[in-house]
Amino acid sequence: MRVRGKRRSGFCMIKFIATDLDGTLLDPRGVLPNEIFPLVARLSECGILFAPASGRQYANLKKLFFPVWEKTIFICENGALVRQGDKTLYLNALSAAPIKGILDAVRRTEGLFPILCGADNAYIENKEEPFRTRARGPYSNCIELQSLDEAIEREPVCKISVYNARSAQEQGMKVLPPFLEGLKLTLSGEHWCDISAATADKGEAVKEIQKQLGLAPDECMAFGDHMNDLGLLRACTHSRAVENAYPPVRAAAAGVVPSNAEYGVLKTIAALLREREKENIHV
Structure with missing residues (x-):
């Protein structure tokens, strides 16, 4: 009042x-x-x-x-x-259909490390440092798997976050767009870019x-x-x-x-x- x-x-x-x-x-x-x-x-x-x-x-x-x-x-x-x-x-959430292909595209590029971000948990497959430590910073619930393919159907996937060892602007933002038709790629930090639904x-x-x-x-x-x-x-x-x-x-x-x-x-x-x-x- x-x-x-x-x-x-x-x-x-x-x-x-x-x-x-x-x-x-x-x-x-x-x-x-x-x-x-x-x-x-x-x-x-x-x-x-x-x-x-x-x-x-x-x-x-x-x-x-x-x-x-x-x-x-x-x-x-x-x-x-x-x-x-x-x-x-x-x-x-991301549709489950394109996730495997996206993960494969990230895996093929040296210096890129994917995190599958579910509604409740995050999943990683790489154990290399400093990626492993940096992944656990923003993701308290972080589960390590042999392959992220195991997690695709576990829960809704909000996004795929990609750690870039050198520069996200010079690595992921340049090499990933051809593999992301109908999806969004966002620069979210010096070493990070995120793949999400087009409207997320x-x-x-x-x-x-x-x-x-x-x-x-x-x-x-x-x-x-x-x-x-x-x-x-x-x-x-x-x-x-x-x-x-x-x-x-x-x-x-x-x-x-x-x-x-x-x-x-x-x-x-x-x-x-x-x-x-x-x-x-x-x-």
Whole structure:
């Protein structure tokens, strides 16, 4: 309820905040700042939903945000999966038919290592380092198999994440497209690219959340830094790139906030909460 006589600003209309993690909310060491937990609690008290939006799996995100996981919507696997609590709100899985051919194409290219990302578990077949360690970073539930072919029918496959030993831009993004007709290949990090259904995207996931929860784009804020965040930013009127974002991401955002090293996302959320309190708005 708004105090009579005061005009509610666009900033104070926000009911939903989504943020990328690596390179955006996490600091340059890849650490989640503890300050996010009281901020998420305060957002919840104000009726504002908070959503980490990441290429990580649900189990990893739930563990990372465990102190506030029940107050959080999780956009997982670059938008292929959305969960609130343990309820699945949205799943955009790959068809099983082309997966074997995709895995074979990845296997044939030196320096590429696939991860089969299911709705509940991730699967790897390569034991080489540093791939093995890096795969277990974003995938807490990670199962090692002799061959990923064994996992194709185990559970819905959200995406195939590909680790590139040198550079994803120079390796996977160049050699894989001919094998991916009707699918999407997204650059998601210096060493990572992701293969998903053509419509799987963080932005599409946000649009589904907006549809299910009755939210308008101008009630939504998003933060990002990389190419896989473009859809996320475009789905939210109040889009913000961090200072360290890729130039195309900065160009697509409505504004730029301080870098992840300067905790720009935390500062912006804190400013929103101060303005909400200043306006004396109770949602």
